[in-house]
Structure formats: structure tokens, C-alpha cells
Amino acid sequence: MSEKIPPFVVVIPARYASTRLPGKPLASIAGESMIRRVARRAAQAGAAQVVVAVDDIRVADELRGCGGDVLVCMTGEHHASGSDRIAESADHFGWPDDTIVVNLQGDEPFAPVAGIRAVVSALAASDAPMATLATSIDSVEELFDPNVVKVVQAEDGRALYFSRAPVPWPRDAFAATRDRLPEDVGFLRHIGIYAYRAGFLRRFAALPRTPLERIEALEQLRALEHGYAIAVRVSPEPFPPGIDTAADLARAEAWVAANPSA
Numbered sequence: 402m403s404e405k406i407p408p409f410v411v412v413i414p415a416r417y418a419s420t421r422l423p424g425k426p427l428a429s430i431a432g433e434s435m436i437r438r439v440a441r442r443a444a445q446a447g448a449a450q451v452v453v454a455v456d457d458i459r460v461a462d463e464l465r466g467c468g469g470d471v472l473v474c475m476t477g478e479h480h481a482s483g484s485d486r487i488a489e490s491a492d493h494f495g496w497p498d499d500t501i502v503v504n505l506q507g508d509e510p511f512a513p514v515a516g517i518r519a520v521v522s523a524l525a526a527s528d529a530p531m532a533t534l535a536t537s538i539d540s541v542e543e544l545f546d547p548n549v550v551k552v553v554q555a556e557d558g559r560a561l562y563f564s565r566a567p568v569p570w571p572r573d574a575f576a577a578t579r580d581r582l583p584e585d586v587g588f589l590r591h592i593g594i595y596a597y598r599a600g601f602l603r604r605f606a607a608l609p610r611t612p613l614e615r616i617e618a619l620e621q622l623r624a625l626e627h628g629y630a631i632a633v634r635v636s637p638e639p640f641p642p643g644i645d646t647a648a649d650l651a652r653a654e655a656w657v658a659a660n661p662s663a
Contacts, residue, residue: 411443414483415507417457431657438510446517482620488606498600513638524596529630538588552591
């Protein structure tokens with residue numbers, strides 16, 4: 402943790418009723434629940450507070466015994482997105498508007514500590530009200546996978562668009578073949594971690610949902626459609642993919658077997 406960054410809090414939205422993997426926060430990975438793994442990563446990153454925003458008492462019960470570093474906030478079941486759940490947590494704890502809040506997804510049990518700190522640094526170094534991370538896409542399969550969210554950046558590093566579709570679309574290269582990625586295009590996978598100040602978070606959660614947000618099912622598009630900038634930084638360390646399905650869970654088990662210190 403050599404880079405000095407401002408103090409920050411981490412909120413982990415944990416929705417029990419996942420459609421693709423019911424009970425996801427409690428899913429076991431090598432004998433430890435996913436939500437405990439995520440909370441531990443947040444604490445290791447140096448967060449002043451780690452809050453798990455839950456909608457089900459079973460998740461709250463699972464977090465008992467995690468220690469004083471991990472707090473639980475019971476939030477409403479009506480929220481449409483994780484950011485809405487985090488905004489309720491910010492109000493619950495009464496954080497001042499300038500508090501840096503990191504939204505760490507509850508399905509990122511292998512989020513690197515350096516990545517969590519990098520998104521805080523990205524926000525602190527930018528005048529954008531919101532920051533996130535990305536990493537390179539290295540295979541055609543990943544590019545064309547709709548579960549992998551892609552991001553396109555402007556010259557200044559800010560996000561132009563997020564999509565489940567393969568963007569940008571190299572017209573000439575893909576007209577010739579789609580069996581491999583063209584070497585001169587830097588495709589980026591969006592990593593679902595965000596940093597914002599509590600004041601903007603409250604404002605963002607109050608904004609009406611937007612057409613593109615609904616079409617792509619990507620809440621960050623709400624910020625872009627309302628004219629707010631999002632700073633994007635390439636993660637200093639790889640983020641293993643998040644866990645959305647039973648197949649992802651099986652891959653996570655295999656990954657832990659190969660990386661026992663994870």
C-alpha cells in the first residue's frame with residue numbers, strides 16, 4: 402500500500418435473490434462464503450469502514466463474527482440497483498457529502514487490494530464525480546460474451562459508453578474474420594467497481610432510470626445519459642471475473658484450488 406490515497410469507505414451491496422444464482426452471497430467457495438471473502442478484501446485495502454448492504458437477514462447472520470471492521474446495513478428490497486442500496490447506506494450512517502465511497506460488488510470475491518485502492522485514486526485525481534476500472538480483453542470469446550461488459554474510453558480516459566455488445570466494432574477486421582482479435586484495437590472489459598463521493602451518490606440514486614440503462618441493464622449508463630462523466634482507469638492487477646452463475650462458481654472453486662492463498 403505504498404500509494405497514499407485519501408480515506409475511503411467500502412460498501413458491498415449483497416442481494417440475496419439473484420436470478421441467475423439464488424442465494425449468491427452465501428455461496429461457498431472452498432469452505433468460505435462469497436460475501437465473507439469480499440468483505441475481507443475490502444478490509445485489507447485499508448477502508449476506514451466496510452459496510453455490507455443486505456436485503457435478507459440470512460446474509461446479515463452470515464456476517465456475524467466477522468469482527469468490528471465489517472458493519473451490516475439492512476436495506477429495502479425495492480432497490481433497482483446496487484448504487485441505490487449504497488445510497489441508503491450512506492444516509493443510514495450519515496456520511497458527509499465529501500466522503501469517498503467505493504461500491505465493491507458482492508460477487509467479486511477475488512478483487513485485488515490494489516484494484517480497490519486504484520479506483521479511489523482515480524476518483525481523487527479526476528474532476529469527474531464517479532470513477533471505475535477496466536482491464537484488457539484478450540480473447541474473441543470474451544469480447545462476444547454478453548455477460549462481459551465492455552467500455553470505450555475518450556482520449557482523456559473518461560467513459561464514452563458501456564455495452565454488453567462487442568465495442569468498438571472494427572469494421573474491416575471483422576469483415577475479414579471474427580476468429581481472432583485485431584492487434585491494433587485495445588478492447589476493455591469493464592470491472593464493476595465504482596468510487597464516488599457520498600453527495601454525488603445521493604444525487605445519482607435520485608436520478609430517474611434512463612432508456613439505455615434499461616436496454617443494456619447497466620446502471621452506469623444512467624450517469625452518462627444524465628451528462629455526468631465517469632473516469633476510467635486500467636486496473637493495476639487483474640480482476641478475476643465476477644460470479645454470476647453456477648458455472649462461474651465452479652470456476653471460482655478451481656481458481657482457489659490453483660491459488661490457495663487467494
